[in-house]
Amino acid sequence: MLRIASGKVTCFFIFIFLLQAFNGIGQLSKVDSLSMLLKQQDLTGTERYKILADLSYTLCRSDIKLARRYAYEAKNVAKQLKSDQLYGRALSLVGLTYKAEGAYEKALLNYRQAYDLETEPINRGNILGRIGSIYSHLAKYDSAFHYYNAALAIRQEIGDEEGVSFSYNNLGTLYERKGEYKKAIEYYFKDLRLSEKLGVSDQDRGVTLYNIGLVYSTLEDHKLSLKYLNQSLELRKKVGDKKGMAVTLSALGDLYLNIENYSLSFDHYTEALQLCRDLGDVRREAEVLADLGYWHHKRKIYQKATELFREALALYQQINDKRGLLECYKSLSETLYKQKDYVAASKLVSKAYPLAEEMGAKSVILELMELENKVVLSSVNQFKALEQVQRFLNLKDSIYNLEKAKQIAELQAEYDLSNTEKENALLRKEQDLQQIRLKQEHNATLTFGGISFILTLLAIFFYRQRRYGLKVNKVLQTKNKELKERETELIEHSEELSQVNEELLASNNALQEAYGRIELKNEQITQSINYACRIQEALFPTKEDINQNFKGSFVYFKPLDLISGDFYWLLNFEGLVFWAAVDCTGHGVPGALMSMLASSGLDDIVRNDRVTDPARILEYLHLRIVDTLKQQQGYNNDGMDVSLCVYDPVSKKLSFSGARHSICYIQNGELNMIKGVKRSIGGEMFHKPFKSHEISIKVPTQVYLYSDGYKDQFGGPKNKRFMAHRFRNLLEEIHHHDMGKQYELLDRNFYGWMNESRTTQVDDVLVWGVLID
Secondary structure, eight states, X not given: OOOOOOHHHHHHHHHHHHHHTOOSTTOOOHHHHHHHHHTOTTOOHHHHHHHHHHHHHHHTTTOHHHHHHHHHHHHHHHHHHTOHHHHHHHHHHHHHHHHHHTOHHHHHHHHHHHHHHOOOHHHHHHHHHHHHHHXXXXXXXXXXXXXXXXXXXXHHHHTOHHHHHHHHHHHHHHHHHTTOHHHHHHHHHHHHHHHHHHTOOHHHHHHHHHHHHHHHHHTTOHHXXXXXXXXXXXXXXXXXXXXXXXXXXXXXXXXXXXXXXXXXXXXXXXXXXXXXXXXXXXXXXXXXXXXXXXXXXXXXXXXXXXXXXXXXXXXHHHHTOHHHHHHHHHHHHHHHHHTTOHHHHHHHHHHHHHHHHHHTOHHHHHHHHHHHHHHHHHHSOOOOOOOOOOOOOOOOOOSSOHHHHHHHHHHHHHTTSOHHHHHHHHHHHHHHHHHHHHHHHHXXXXXXXHHHHHHHHHHHHHHHHHHHHHHHHHHHHHHHHHHHHHHHHHHHHHHHHHHHHHHHHHHHHHHHHHHHHHHHHHHHHHHHXXXXXXXXXXXXXXXXXXXXXXXXXXXXXEOSSSSOSEEEEEEEETTEEEEEEEEESSSHHHHHHHHHHHHHHHHHHHHTSOOOOHHHHHHHHHXXXXXXXXXXXXXXXXXXXXXXXXXXTTTTEEEEEEEBOOEEEEETTEEEEEOOBSOOBSSOSSOOOOOOEEEEOSSOEEEEEEOSTTTTOEETTTTEEOOHHHXXXXXXXXXXXXXXXXXXXXXXXXXXXXXXXXOOOXXXXXXXXXXXX
């Protein structure tokens, strides 16, 4: 809640409350209320930051650009306040806006910076979950599993049940995208049951109902899918979640299309597309465009389907959404196949294969193989015979043109001259006519020769085409024969696969029964381990016990499993303070059993045997372990490493003895270390004696006991161990802080070291720091 000092602002809060109590015309939304509060002049820096952050988060689903503007303003206010924590949370809000927009690289950059600055486990878990969501969208499923499981571990550790619910939902979504629908349903119902138990918001329940409906749609259970999707849409409309409405409307469009209710399907798609464009949500817009493309494809409107798929493909390429690209390549290639554009379809199938293999999308790979077979078969066209050549040769006599006809007419006119002239003229005319006839014969010969030459060329052309056609037909006959043989092989292979499938179904049923029995046993074992964990925790000293004996302290305790082989022990006896950090052989149940032997042994040695020297206490403990575990008879070689301190507040003297463990203490800003004897408790029969070391406590002294878990943790840029020298340097760096802050810095460094190389915890971790004044 915001703390406003001014009475004027307090009255304003009352005014807002009264307005929101009514549902009349003058009702103010949360955004309006916060915007009005932001205009107040007498807000403190922290109050202004909280309003800006609340505005950014509220607007992220309805106005991304405005949400980002408020997030950046909040970041600037945090910078002015010089608060790393608030600055980191503002970076997380900036990352949230980029994620909503599909700008994943920018979102990851802001989330990682925010994680480094965040100190509260609940917020660290939230950031890890959002990073996992981005890797899921990028189809980097191994990375997504890593971050989702890391978030789930933190949330379970701190008892954040609402966060656990989110993690179940995220893991369900991931399994769904990998085609493992049974696992997806299992996690979604885990989320739904936990959500109902917690009474979470309608918005979050709407997400889970949507996911369940989507899986049932994939499994073609349309009745259940329609039930859960409509429940989701109703909740999302109720809370005004426009982004969620768009997603659910799109899913309902898919469902109605599958049951061939084309009118309702188109209406839902169109409404979803408009919401996506209003929100500026590029990825969702691409998804709905692809849905509309498939709608047109199914109605055999292939040209429009191609246009929509190409528009969606451009948006997916813009945001580098590999999952969307894969679906778009597949759908567009199917549409091009229907349009008989086999070359383009084949190219798109080739682009889709690497993406499907990278994402491990087995069902999509099978669909692509089927489509590729169809494209290959269709693209082997039978040889087409040559079209008949239509020729029309109009061989008109070009010799007798108008000019030659005129010459003949003139000769005929001159025939009427005088006899002498006629005889002479006749002789000349006969000679001229003879020349004309010779010229006509010559021209006719040339014309016939030209036509013959053309006909010869055409005959040669058709002869060669016929030979080529026969050759191609022969090749096609061979190909057809091979295809028929291949078809026969495929049929035989299909029958073999059917038989194998029946065997697999029988094996699957047996596995299901075995899985049920294993799950029951696992649940019983888990309950037993949880009970053992509570018993072990009861043996640990309480915070009150520790605070009564030391001026300040922290216990950084991170078990690898539910129960631990590391433990810490404290006893105040006859004015002396005894405390120890113990690392037993192994971890989990074996380590926990050893820890109970050690804890009871230490109590008995001090209380009943009244031994107060730390070296003698370790010797006594060694003998008890050897005797209890019958190690002299060679039954086992188990043991433990111990660092043990005894402090006398009267003499201001601290005594230390270690079994393979050391002690670090800081006086006047200088770090000192005393190594323990290179010998464990238990197991070894021949060994060096333990030694006690004395430290004078004349000034405030910080004392650190620890197991090997912290310094042996793998991580960093080269995935190496943290090592003892880095651990001592870290203690020197943080010792000037109070004990609570030292705990936070140890925790931040531990997870930061692991996350640099994306490793997981390898051993139980224990660091116990105390301040002795």
